[in-house]
Amino acid sequence: MDSFKFGKWELYWLDGGITNMDGGAMFGVVPKPLWSKKYPVNEKNQIELVTEPLLIRTEDRNILIDAGVGTGKYDEKKKRNYGITREASIERSLSELNLTVDDIDTVVMTHMHFDHIGGLTAPDGENMKSVFPNATIYASETEWNEIRNPNIRSRNTYWKENWVAVQDQVKTFTEELEVLPGLTMIHTGGHSDGHCIVKMEQDGEVILHMADLMPTHAHQNPLWVLAYDDYPMTSVFAKEKWVKDGLNNGYWFSFYHDAQVRMIKWNETGKEVTGELKRTPFED
Numbered sequence: 654m655d656s657f658k659f660g661k662w663e664l665y666w667l668d669g670g671i672t673n674m675d676g677g678a679m680f681g682v683v684p685k686p687l688w689s690k691k692y693p694v695n696e697k698n699q700i701e702l703v704t705e706p707l708l709i710r711t712e713d714r715n716i717l718i719d720a721g722v723g724t725g726k727y728d729e730k731k732k733r734n735y736g737i738t739r740e741a742s743i744e745r746s747l748s749e750l751n752l753t754v755d756d757i758d759t760v761v762m763t764h765m766h767f768d769h770i771g772g773l774t775a776p777d778g779e780n781m782k783s784v785f786p787n788a789t790i791y792a793s794e795t796e797w798n799e800i801r802n803p804n805i806r807s808r809n810t811y812w813k814e815n816w817v818a819v820q821d822q823v824k825t826f827t828e829e830l831e832v833l834p835g836l837t838m839i840h841t842g843g844h845s846d847g848h849c850i851v852k853m854e855q856d857g858e859v860i861l862h863m864a865d866l867m868p869t870h871a872h873q874n875p876l877w878v879l880a881y882d883d884y885p886m887t888s889v890f891a892k893e894k895w896v897k898d899g900l901n902n903g904y905w906f907s908f909y910h911d912a913q914v915r916m917i918k919w920n921e922t923g924k925e926v927t928g929e930l931k932r933t934p935f936e937d
Contacts, residue, residue, distance in 0.1 A: 660855025667746035669721020673699040673736030691871035701912040723771030763864035794825040796847025843888030868910035
């Protein structure tokens with residue numbers, strides 16, 4: 654399991670599953686000869702996208718950023734359409750750290766698309782149950798409103814089985830929320846109307862968890878946004894602001910979907926890598 658010591662915190666990446674999505678959709682209007690130089694693509698034009706939550710262990714808290722795709726929810730049609738080649742094994746990952754799902758006290762949801770929220774619930778007979786029953790689940794108010802009332806476009810990714818069983822655990826905010834000192838959720842919009850990034854600060858160091866504003870290291874260019882984005886120009890402007898801020902101040906960038914890199918740090922130009930934590934694939 655990949656880990657990183659960040660001030661007084663310990664960071665761990667959990668086994669949340671793997672999807673394989675269309676590369677063209679993941680890079681929007683960017684021509685394939687450009688993006689394929691930066692990220693591997695298979696013969697089906699799919700790119701591998703992990704969905705591996707970040708666990709933050711403080712002195713007295715166990716916090717998850719997003720929850721993976723979940724397990725036991727996908728028929729063969731959904732697995733094919735979403736390129737799901739691995740379902741989540743969150744409980745196994747936690748057991749390696751001598752933790753259980755009951756030890757998770759906080760889940761920070763950057764947004765609630767199926768590949769981020771799927772791991773919050775699990776099949777329980779004919780119904781769904783909460784996977785992290787002791788956790789407070791934080792999401793932007795905009796995101797929470799939309800998952801409960803999806804529109805003709807968003808209903809393809811906002812599924813009732815992913816939120817009904819946890820609705821009493823959810824707390825919302827509008828623009829910004831300090832979950833605890835050094836951990837702040839910031840509403841950006843763009844990918845979804847309620848999308849957020851997460852800013853982590855310890856001992857003068859900063860990690861920006863960009864979620865789907867920058868799903869992989871290959872999406873560094875502010876103009877390289879997803880065809881999946883509901884509000885692409887909002888993504889461009891938010892990404893331009895945060896990437897510039899991160900490069901100018903030497904921040905780490907961390908990724909939820911990158912199959913190659915967990916975190917990366919660039920110089921001010923964004924052309925030279927000055928720090929990197931590579932991803933170690935999970936084994937069965």
